[in-house]
Amino acid sequence: MASVFRGGLVRLTRSLHGGGGLGDVGGIVRVETDLKAFRDRKGTSRTIVGVDEGGATEQGLRLAAGLFDEAYVFYSGDGRTFHPKVYYLTGASRAVAFIGSNNLTPGGTFFNLRLR
Secondary structure (H helix, E strand, O other), rough: OOOHHHHHHHHHHOEEEEEEEEHHHHHHHHHHHHHHHHHOOEEEEEEEEEOOOOOOOOOHHHHHHHHHOOEEEEOOOOOOOOOOOEEEEEEEEEEEEEOOOOOHHHHHHHHHOOOO
16 A cells, blocks of 8 residues: 555645544554655645554654645544544645554554555
8 A cells, every 4th residue: 555655645746635543653654754745746635544542652642633725623522432543645637545543653554464
């Protein structure tokens, strides 16, 4: 997933919307350079991070807040977990959506095996 995600950030320069496993610093730091370059090209980005299960770290949330134009924290407060993994990148004439089980964590983007 990492190479496709990074390729989308390089080629699709309009917007990135993501939600789900973005509060873990280990994964987001691995695409930090790509996200900064995306923003330098005037790409816009928005994310929603769930904090219900306690996996999000303060460092990860601060990093997300600094890398995305808009960063929101979702907390259900009733024991349910906000856990979608949706990343949507748009360009001038095309878009790419990632929908699945991949968190933006080291395992979810770089190491775990996934079906294609």
